[in-house]
Amino acid sequence: MQRKMWGALLCVLAMTGCQPATDKLVITGSSTIAPLMAELAERFEAQTGVQVDVQSGGSGRGISDVRQGLADLGMVSRALKQDEQDLAGHVIARDGIALIVHAENPVAPLTQDQIIAIYTGKLDSWSLLGGADRPITVVHKADGRSTQELFLEHFGLDNDQVQPDLVIGENQQGIKAVAGDPYAIGYVSIGTAVYEADHDVPLRLLPLQGVPASLAALEQGDYPLSRELNLVSRGELNTQAKALLDFLSDPAQAEIYHAYYFLPATR
């Protein structure tokens, strides 16, 4: 009896230990891409039998995991930087960042300077923008998020110039904060914002430099605050990773990208 159990245990150990690593793909990184990637990976798994493990943890983690060999592919929700040229980027989709206010906020489209003034604390009441005489709740993202980096870069701001009233982590937290406060302003991924606004969350997306924050504007390339969603790799891609990249750029998957309000990259 006991010997049988040991035998079974050894079998299990042998199976897990000797499984070839190439039958499994590990993808880590951006929390913006992760939900989309998880669904696409599931379909890929069903089609090819290759196991795909998707873990979220920010673009920074995607980069460092690929560098350390902990992941086959890293999800990075921005373009690669100068010091990241040792990695190969594969653009899979496009996304934008939308400024959002509460649906009941009547404020007119804001200019670049007004947005900068709001975020640096120089403009701190809606009355100066034709709204109610109430202080502006400035919602900002925590350090290390690519959404924050992109926002700061677009408006030419340093993080220590920003005077936030609320610092958030995930997009969802930003949505909840703005939807729960008629006097708040924040910025989140367009995909997330459009999705929530379409599902009766009281949000309004502000146009940016005269361009409405919509997927159509993003598709035409007009929207000024947009970013590429990347998968990064290092060195030679293995066959599974290659197959996955081909699978991701297959037009048949476009509807899944759209379901998450991203635009699939056209190749």
Place this chain on the structure above:
Amino acid sequence: MLTTSSPPRADRLLSWGLRLAGAAAVLVLGGIVLVLLMQSAPFLLDHGSDLWRNDWQPGQARYGMAAMVAGSIVVSVLALLLAGPLAVLLAAWLRYFAPALRRPMLALVELMAGIPSVVYGLWGMLVLVPWINQWAPPGASWLAASLVLALMILPLALLVTDTALGQLPVRYLQAGQALSLSRVGMLRRVLLPQAGPAIVSGLVLQFGRALGETMAVLMVAGNVVQWPGSLFDPVRTLTANIALEMAYATGDHRVALFASGLLLLLVTALLLLLSWRLRGEKHALA
């Protein structure tokens, strides 16, 4: 069955089991301290003196944690000031003035203690913060965080106080009644002072729990790194900082977060020592 048929063997098993559990606890704690020390040592050597500065801008290699240490402490202190007296009063009232209510209330309180912290956080974010926002925007603030924490530590603070009062010798009560002392006077002059050290040491442990709470605070505190100037200002605690940034941090930034974990451990250890001291005094009194 095992225990009655061969007590020595069962005892040996139990004793070994206990030793193993004890060793595991020590090993895990030692491991945590070791990892924190090893991870943060290079950073502490390089930036150790910067830690006491105010500005936390990891993007620009500025790692001041003083504002967040202050944030952690003031949020927990206010929570304890709100929950502590309420817990003691409620426990005393239930035990000596409304004994019929005690059982159902304690059951309710135990249920409250079992609610996951993230649920308190969600309630704070969706109800409390918008409510405070109507009076004093932005709503997410020191006050909101302390209220949510107070609600979280109230149940256990109440249960600890109830137990402490329950452990007092019955003869105190009998003697008091024989002398026809009023119940309020009895409570104020005899019962609470006698149970005091046990109550206070229980409250200190709850304070430690408040210090360590992460998710609920993250959801309602506003998380702006600044000195807590008013009750309605947003603050960031050390734990919220780790949760917000750890997944996104690399290099020195990541190591700085480990160092902040070490700092938190230090504060908690100091609290524990304080709690021990208070309990020690109780034995000296008895």
